Structure formats: C-alpha cells, structure tokens
Amino acid sequence: MASFSTVSCGVCDSQHTTTNADYWCPECDEGLCSQCLKYHSASKALRNHDIISVDNYKQLPPSIANISPYCSQHDRKFKNYCPQHEKSLVQNLKDIKLNFERVVKDRKQNLVEIQNQRQKFHDEIKQLRNKINEHLDSLEQLILQDLYAAEEKVKSQIEDFLGKLAEHTEKRDLLQTNMSAIKEYALDLQAFLGSKMVETEIKKHEIFMQSLFEDGSLHKIDLNCKIKNNLSDVLSTVTSFGSISVESSSPLVVLQTEKDKQAQIRTFHHAPPTTINDIKMTLKRKFEFTCVTGCSFSSKGDIFLVDYGKIHLLILKEDGTLHSDIPLSNPNPVDVTCIDDKTVAVSFPSSNQIQIINILTKSIESRKKTSSSCYGICYRNGHLLNCNIGTGIQKVNRSDNCSFTLIKDETLSNWSFVTTSKDKIFYTNNSDDTVTCYSLTGEKMWEYKDQSVRSPRGISVDKDSNVYIVSSGNNSILVMSSDGKQARKLLGQDDGISKPCGLQFDVKKETFIVANYYGPFLYGLC
Numbered sequence: 001m002a003s004f005s006t007v008s009c010g011v012c013d014s015q016h017t018t019t020n021a022d023y024w025c026p027e028c029d030e031g032l033c034s035q036c037l038k039y040h041s042a043s044k045a046l047r048n049h050d051i052i053s054v055d056n057y058k059q060l061p062p063s064i065a066n067i068s069p070y071c072s073q074h075d076r077k078f079k080n081y082c083p084q085h086e087k088s089l090v091q092n093l094k095d096i097k098l099n100f101e102r103v104v105k106d107r108k109q110n111l112v113e114i115q116n117q118r119q120k121f122h123d124e125i126k127q128l129r130n131k132i133n134e135h136l137d138s139l140e141q142l143i144l145q146d147l148y149a150a151e152e153k154v155k156s157q158i159e160d161f162l163g164k165l166a167e168h169t170e171k172r173d174l175l176q177t178n179m180s181a182i183k184e185y186a187l188d189l190q191a192f193l194g195s196k197m198v199e200t201e202i203k204k205h206e207i208f209m210q211s212l213f214e215d216g217s218l219h220k221i222d223l224n225c226k227i228k229n230n231l232s233d234v235l236s237t238v239t240s241f242g243s244i245s246v247e248s249s250s251p252l253v254v255l256q257t258e259k260d261k262q263a264q265i266r267t268f269h270h271a272p273p274t275t276i277n278d279i280k281m282t283l284k285r286k287f288e289f290t291c292v293t294g295c296s297f298s299s300k301g302d303i304f305l306v307d308y309g310k311i312h313l314l315i316l317k318e319d320g321t322l323h324s325d326i327p328l329s330n331p332n333p334v335d336v337t338c339i340d341d342k343t344v345a346v347s348f349p350s351s352n353q354i355q356i357i358n359i360l361t362k363s364i365e366s367r368k369k370t371s372s373s374c375y376g377i378c379y380r381n382g383h384l385l386n387c388n389i390g391t392g393i394q395k396v397n398r399s400d401n402c403s404f405t406l407i408k409d410e411t412l413s414n415w416s417f418v419t420t421s422k423d424k425i426f427y428t429n430n431s432d433d434t435v436t437c438y439s440l441t442g443e444k445m446w447e448y449k450d451q452s453v454r455s456p457r458g459i460s461v462d463k464d465s466n467v468y469i470v471s472s473g474n475n476s477i478l479v480m481s482s483d484g485k486q487a488r489k490l491l492g493q494d495d496g497i498s499k500p501c502g503l504q505f506d507v508k509k510e511t512f513i514v515a516n517y518y519g520p521f522l523y524g525l526c
Contacts, residue, residue, distance in 0.1 A: 007054050009033035011040075024057035025049050029069055031057075105441050117402045125241055139231075147225065154221050161217055168208060175201050273464035274525075276479045276488045284511065285320050285522040286496070294335035294376075294502040295458075295515040296344065301506070303513060304336045304344055305520060313346060315359060320522070326362045330355070335417065335502060337379045339398070345384055349373035349414065354384060354396070368401050370394065376417025376427070376458070385425065387416040393427055393438075407438050415472075417502065421461035428456035428469065435459065435469055437484055446484035453478065453487070458503030460512060462525075468512060470500045477503070477514060496521065 010030025012019040021031025025040065027049045032040055040046050057065070175198055182194040212218050291309030298304065302323065303316040311331055315324040332350040339345055339356070343365060346355050352373060356365040370388055377386040384396040385406065392409035396402070406425075413431035420426070424445065425438045433453055437445040454473025461467050465482035468490075475498055477491040491497050491514070502515030510525045 007031040007057070009036050011036040021054055023051050024054055025051055026057075027069065102441060109441060113402075113404055116404045117400070120402055121244075128241070143225070147223070150223055154223070158221070168205060171201070172205055175205075274462070274466065275464075276466055276481050276486060279466065279479055279488075279490065280526050281490065281523045282526050283495075283521060284524045287316070287320060287520045287522070289314060289520060290518055292501070292515045292517065292520050294333070294347075295504045295513045295520060296336045296338045297504055297506045297513070298338045299341060301509060303522075304338060305515065306333045306336045306346060306502070308333060313344070313357065313359075324359065324362070326357065326359065328355075328357075329364065334415075335376050337377050337384070339379050345377055345379060347374045347377045347386060349375050349389075354386060356398070366401075368396055368398075368403075370396075371403070373414060375415055376419075378419050380420045385418050385420065387412055387418050387427060389414055389416075393418055393425065407442060409436075415455070415457050415501070417456075417458050417470075419459050419461060421465060424465075426459050426461060426467055428459050430455050430457055430472075433473075435467065435480065435484070437467075448480060448484045448487065450487065452476075452489065457501050458515065460503050460505035462505050462510070462512075463507045468503055468505055470503045470514070472500055475500065491523075 007021040007024065009019040009021045009032055010028070012033060019033045019036075022034050023032040023037050024030075025032060025046075028040075028046070031054060032051070037051065040049070040051075178194070179198050182191050182198070186194055287305070289305060289307060291307055292305045292314075293308040294304075294306035296304045301318045303318075303320075305314040305316065307314055311328045311333060313326040313328055313333070313336065314322065315326070317323045328346065328348075330348040330351050330353070333346050333348055335347045337345050342358055342360050344357055344359060346357060348355065350373070352370050354368045354370060354374060354377060356368070357363070358365050368384070370386060371394065372391055373389045374386045374394075375389075377384055379385075382398055384398060386394050386396065388394050388405075389412060390410055392405050392412055393407035394403050395406040407427075409429070411432050412427075412429055415430040416428050418425065418427040420440070423440050425440060426435065427438075428435050433449055433456065435448040435453060435456055437447070439445060452474065453469060453471050455471065456469050457472050458470035459467065467480040467482065467484075469478045469480060469487075471478055475493045476489050477497060477500065478487050479490050480487040496519075497514065497516060499517030500514055501517060503512065504515075505512040512523055514521045514523070
C-alpha cells in the first residue's frame with residue numbers, strides 16, 4: 001500500500017516505472033496517474049470503480065487507509081462483509097453525540113442546582129446571623145439600660161446625701177461664727193448660757209455624723225455586671241455555624257444506545273405493547289369514602305387516600321378494608337405519594353407546604369415549604385416533584401429541602417397533577433386544558449389539547465407508557481398514547497364517574513384507582 005507522503009501509480013510500478021499518482025482506486029487498492037486512469041476507466045471490469053483524488057485519499061486516518069480489501073495470504077479480494085454495519089456505526093455515533101449532549105445538559109443543570117443550593121444556604125446562614133445579631137443587639141440594649149439606670153439611682157442617692165451634708169455644713173459654720181462672737185463680746189453669763197446652747201447643737205451634729213456610719217450611708221457602692229454563662233459559653237462551645245456535606249443520588253439522565261434499541265425491538269417482538277385501543281378494564285371494587293382527592297399505592301399494594309373533607313389520610317389493605325386512619329394537622333390536603341414502606345408525602349396548597357408523614361407512628365417527620373400553592377405531587381429517586389401555581393413543576397430534595405424549578409410554566413393553575421415514568425415527566429394544567437410531556441432534563445416532548453380533555457387533573461402511566469388522565473370537566477377517564485397523539489375515553493358518567501380528581505396506576509398489579517369525589521373506584525386491566 002502506498003505511503004501518504006508519496007503515492008505512486010500502481011500500474012506504472014508494475015512496469016518498473018515510477019510515476020506519482022493523481023488518483024486512488026479503493027477497490028483496486030492502488031494509485032493511478034492521469035494516463036493510467038484513462039485505461040482504467042476504459043476497462044469494462046474496472047470502469048464502475050469509484051475513483052477518488054489522492055488528496056482525498058490522504059485525508060483518511062492511517063489506521064483506516066492501511067486496511068486492505070485484499071487477503072494478504074491469497075491476494076484475493078474480500079467478498080463477505082456486513083453492509084448494515086456502517087449504518088449501525090453511523091447511528092452509534094449519532095447516539096454517542098446525543099448521549100454527550102444529554103450528559104452535558106444534565107451536568108450543566110446539576111451545576112445550576114448546586115449554585116442555587118449554595119445561594120439558598122448562603123441566604124439562610126446570613127439570615128440566621130442577622131437574627132442572632134438582632135437578638136444580641138436587643139439584649140445589649142436591655143442590659144445597657146439597666147446599667148445606666150443603676151448608675152443614675154446610685155448617683156441620685158449620693159447627690160441627695162451630699163445635699164444633706166451641705167445643710168449640716170452651713171449650720172456648723174454658723175455655730176463656729178457664733179462661738180467666736182460669744183468668746184469675743186458676750187458677758188460671762190451670756191457666754192455661759194450661749195456655750196450651753198452651742199454645746200447642744202454640736203451634740204446634734206455628732207449624733208448625725210455617728211448615724212451616717214450606723215445606717216450605711218457611708219458604705220462604698222459599686223456597680224457589678226454578670227454576663228450569662230450560657231452566653232459566654234457561645235465563644236467556646238459553638239465552634240461552627242453548621243456543616244456542609246455533598247450527597248449523590250441516582251442519575252436523572254438516561255443514555256441511549258443501539259443495543260438498547262435492538263433489545264427493545266426484541267422484547268417488543270415477544271411481548272407487544274398494549275395500545276390504547278387494546279385496553280379493557282373491569283371494576284374490582286368501589287370504596288365507601290367521599291371527598292377523596294388524592295390517591296397512591298405502596299410497594300406492598302396498600303392504598304393511600306386523601307380525605308379532603310374530613311382532613312384524614314386513609315390507608316386501605318388490598319381487599320379494601322381500612323388498615324389505618326391518620327388525622328392530618330392542616331386543612332385542605334389534596335394529593336399523596338408513597339415514598340417508602342414507612343413514609344408518604346401529602347400536599348397542602350392552602351398552607352404552601354408538603355408534609356412527610358410516618359404512617360407507622362402517625363406523626364409528621366418534616367414540613368417542606370413550597371414557593372406557592374402546591375397541588376399534585378409525586379416521588380422519584382429521593383426527590384419530590386410538585387405542581388406549584390404560577391411557577392411550574394418544582395423539584396424538592398427530600399434530604400436537604402433544597403428546591404428549584406425544573407419546568408417553568410407560569411400558566412400552571414390549581415388542581416394540576418404530575419407523574420413520572422422512565423425518563424419522562426407528565427403533568428396536567430387544569431385551567432389550560434392541556435396534558436404536557438417533558439424529559440427529565442427539562443426538554444418539552446409534546447403537548448395535548450382537545451375538547452375531550454376538560455379541566456384535567458390526576459395523571460398516571462402504565463408499563464407501556466400509555467397515559468391515563470382524569471378529565472374532571474367531562475366526568476371521564478381518558479387513556480392517551482405515549483406520543484401524545486391519540487386519546488380515547490375509558491370511563492364516563494355511565495360508569496359512576498362523578499367529580500373525579502386523583503388517579504394512580506399500579507404497574508406491578510396492573511390496576512388503577514380513581515379518586516372519585518363520591519367514592520373511589522379500583523379497576524383492573526383485562
């Protein structure tokens with residue numbers, strides 16, 4: 001095979017003549033000069049070969065150009081190869097590009113989440129610091145007021161005392177003046193009687209001075225300030241504001257490969273998916289509870305119902321009997337989703353919060369505030385997804401309560417619901433009469449809007465990605481194709497559907513429950 005620096009004409013070489021090639025024949029695996037190209041093109045056996053220029057040939061990677069179409073042992077052209085292989089490789093490269101784009105978008109989105117989390121915690125730390133400063137400033141003002149008040153009280157007492165001493169000093173000075181006058185000018189009798197009078201006054205002053213020592217008027221007075229021990233201990237015991245940790249959870253990005261497609265094709269070949277026209281169902285049970293708006297299944301098959309009217313969370317066994325009844329602390333609960341065998345999450349739009357409830361202890365484990373009224377909720381891989389009015393679909397991390405808007409939709413109204421399946425998010429917009437599908441990375445896939453869907457609420461997905469929707473405006477249950485192009489009515493008022501709200505599909509048991517306002521229904525596929 002010719003080198004890339006100089007490519008010689010193979011025909012000329014066979015005739016012991018060295019000529020630089022201007023063209024390359026991949027099928028002959030040799031170069032051709034302009035003259036030999038004429039004979040090559042004139043030959044019936046060779047004229048259909050795809051000729052390329054030497055410059056184009058040099059653009060091939062050496063590892064590819066060095067692959068000869070001829071067998072080195074037999075000097076014969078290879079004949080058997082897979083004609084579809086190149087197409088498969090091209091598709092693989094497209095998949096790799098798509099996967100790279102998905103991973104890059106996922107990491108960038110994660111970076112935005114980290115930045116939002118950092119800002120959120122930064123604000124919380126500053127708010128706490130400001131509250132501590134304000135509290136300490138308030139305590140400082142109070143103790144300084146007490147300090148100045150104590151000083152003023154002592155100062156007033158001492159000044160009053162000095163005032164009394166000043167009065168006695170004036171009287172003493174007057175006695176001294178009188179005594180000098182008596183000695184100088186008074187008659188003996190006057191001097192004797194005057195001295196007795198002065199002696200009496202002096203006795204009074206002596207008694208006064210003695211009383212100052214006895215009544216404590218001359219006690220030394222000091223101000224003292226004792227700082228609270230627990231306040232001083234802050235300097236030694238509180239060594240940090242808190243702790244920062246980094247947690248990881250299952251990836252949200254889903255990679256796509258040609259092998260996965262082939263595996264899906266093989267799987268579907270053996271087990272064809274159920275289309276919306278194939279779906280049939282049978283009523284398994286009707287529950288005697290009213291005002292039910294939200295519903296969910298546990299991994300064990302238990303059924304959770306939200307009683308909007310009585311403000312209770314009902315837990316039913318598979319056979320429909322009541323297992324537990326948990327009173328809820330806030331009014332107007334709407335939706336429920338199962339987190340694990342011990343905990344569920346319930347939305348309370350009137351108080352802008354989601355409560356994590358331990359169904360074993362019947363107690364609230366935590367409360368998670370939402371940016372606005374929150375209605376439909378679902379749980380996936382450590383995160384809660386919820387429908388927030390005027391905001392969109394928000395994602396809340398269960399461990400640190402950090403949240404961000406995953407899908408921005410300012411038109412999202414009350415009584416909208418959300419669910420996830422595989423790598424997609426589905427949600428309803430109750431006032432906009434739409435059902436929308438997004439990827440987990442926030443890419444809009446499709447939106448469905450039709451007269452058959454009026455005031456859509458509850459939404460769920462089966463194993464074949466068929467989408468089940470509550471159309472509360474039509475008092476019906478619809479099933480929609482996974483691509484959002486077709487929809488079909490499954491149940492209506494003739495089946496007892498009246499004021500339906502929530503909906504949940506149990507993929508394992510192929511059953512679904514409708515949170516009907518006048519009594520929930522449990523259906524099974526057949």
